[in-house]
Amino acid sequence: MGLPLAAVLADVTGNVTGVDIDPEVVDAVEAGESPVGGEPGLSELVAETAADGSLTASADPAAAAEAARMHVLIVPTLLDETNEPDLSALLAAVDAVGEGLDSGDLVVVESTVPPGTTRDVVTPRLAERSGLDPSSFGVAFCPERTASGRALRDIRGAYPKVVGGVDDESERVAGLLYEEVTSNEVIRVGDATTAECVKVFEGIYRDVNIALANELARVTDPLDVDVNRAIEVANTQPFCEIHDPGPGVGGHCIPLYPHFLTSQVDIQLPLIETSRSVNDAMSTFVANAVVRCLDDRDVDVADADVLLLGVAYRAGVDETRKTPARPIADRLSKLGASVWATDPVVDVSSVPEFEATPLDHGDIEDAAVRFDAVVLVTAHEEYERVDYGAFEDAVAVDTRAALDGESLPTYTVGSGTR
Numbered sequence: 001m002g003l004p005l006a007a008v009l010a011d012v013t014g015n016v017t018g019v020d021i022d023p024e025v026v027d028a029v030e031a032g033e034s035p036v037g038g039e040p041g042l043s044e045l046v047a048e049t050a051a052d053g054s055l056t057a058s059a060d061p062a063a064a065a066e067a068a069r070m071h072v073l074i075v076p077t078l079l080d081e082t083n084e085p086d087l088s089a090l091l092a093a094v095d096a097v098g099e100g101l102d103s104g105d106l107v108v109v110e111s112t113v114p115p116g117t118t119r120d121v122v123t124p125r126l127a128e129r130s131g132l133d134p135s136s137f138g139v140a141f142c143p144e145r146t147a148s149g150r151a152l153r154d155i156r157g158a159y160p161k162v163v164g165g166v167d168d169e170s171e172r173v174a175g176l177l178y179e180e181v182t183s184n185e186v187i188r189v190g191d192a193t194t195a196e197c198v199k200v201f202e203g204i205y206r207d208v209n210i211a212l213a214n215e216l217a218r219v220t221d222p223l224d225v226d227v228n229r230a231i232e233v234a235n236t237q238p239f240c241e242i243h244d245p246g247p248g249v250g251g252h253c254i255p256l257y258p259h260f261l262t263s264q265v266d267i268q269l270p271l272i273e274t275s276r277s278v279n280d281a282m283s284t285f286v287a288n289a290v291v292r293c294l295d296d297r298d299v300d301v302a303d304a305d306v307l308l309l310g311v312a313y314r315a316g317v318d319e320t321r322k323t324p325a326r327p328i329a330d331r332l333s334k335l336g337a338s339v340w341a342t343d344p345v346v347d348v349s350s351v352p353e354f355e356a357t358p359l360d361h362g363d364i365e366d367a368a369v370r371f372d373a374v375v376l377v378t379a380h381e382e383y384e385r386v387d388y389g390a391f392e393d394a395v396a397v398d399t400r401a402a403l404d405g406e407s408l409p410t411y412t413v414g415s416g417t418r
Ligand SMILES: NC(=O)C1=CN([C@@H]2O[C@H](COP(=O)(O)OP(=O)(O)OC[C@H]3O[C@@H](n4cnc5c(N)ncnc54)[C@H](O)[C@@H]3O)[C@@H](O)[C@H]2O)C=CC1
Pocket: 001, 002, 019, 020, 021, 022, 025, 061, 074, 075, 076, 077, 089, 090, 092, 093, 110, 111, 112, 113, 144, 145, 146, 147, 148, 252, 253
């Protein structure tokens, strides 16, 4: 999300150096090209701001920091293998900025971080690396509230911009910066930790509510009820916003943010922790539904050819981080199935640690006859135009309630067998 942000800041301020440790990213931006796809308007904005000199790029974080007076950090914040926050990229960026920090500078963190990080980690580390007194420079947390595929629109003002400073002056100056950027309001929350909580809470709200939808989907079979229909009607009541059942929660954000909170407090948070487990269990629920559907047709999963439609974690994005497609493929492969996968947006052959044979999107109908089951994992709009009649003797498992009205015998998560 750093390049969309840099391009908008360049468009607004006329003087931005985008810093990245990936030289290919730097070279592309220096050439006026956007290495980030799937973002409407971004290629044009990068070309325009690079051409007029308002956007330059550098692979030397310390040198760029030396020259700058405002420093915005939007590097990856991930989880390690034990689901603890991995802030290594952020700390590296903080160290580089610290090397070039001057009295009177402002440092803004836009990366999503565990609450307390800006005050207790970033600020002291900047002071230590720069040798400056913490009161001599500003630090604020101003979360990136954007989603892939609509970054420029979101950055320019789809939602209010949240600003939280480690002190009043930091918040005041950061607020002035973002008032130039967003067409929406700037909400000053009074401190950095509150702003960090805003971002993490937004994501946790989503994870918990998706877990509720997924748990409700489990009563479809025992109650013989169309849960998706019940959710749709329940949501006609303004105080009800039940989300959509699915195969699990993917992406670089929502599955991570609950861990950013639970790692920071030494108290039990059972609802948040259980919601994570409910969502992560959906891939097994889907794989078991495939096995059951094959079994109903006297096909042993160990002898089955299964095609996954969609590898991206959600429709329309070229992103596979924590995609539910991976555990679904893993489980079916372990049961002996021959698993194939296709995606109109993602290059399936480049997806790391993915137990599936790639199939080109254009070959779906020609190859369809070989499959015993087809699983819709990602509701890319391209799948509305597939001729499912080509899957002559297969059964479909629809994890997104997207295959309405198709001729194929189908089990739909949340709606059951049709
Ligand atoms: N991608 C999204 O939809 C959103 C992301 N965010 C937050 O934004 C932050 C960045 O996420 P993404 O843009 O998705 O990550 P990303 O992995 O797509 O891109 C991060 C970029 O930072 C570069 N980088 C890594 N370490 C660096 C360092 N030490 N110095 C300079 N550059 C470095 C990488 O080379 C890469 O180009 C995360 O904290 C995320 O939670 C927030 C809202 C939306």
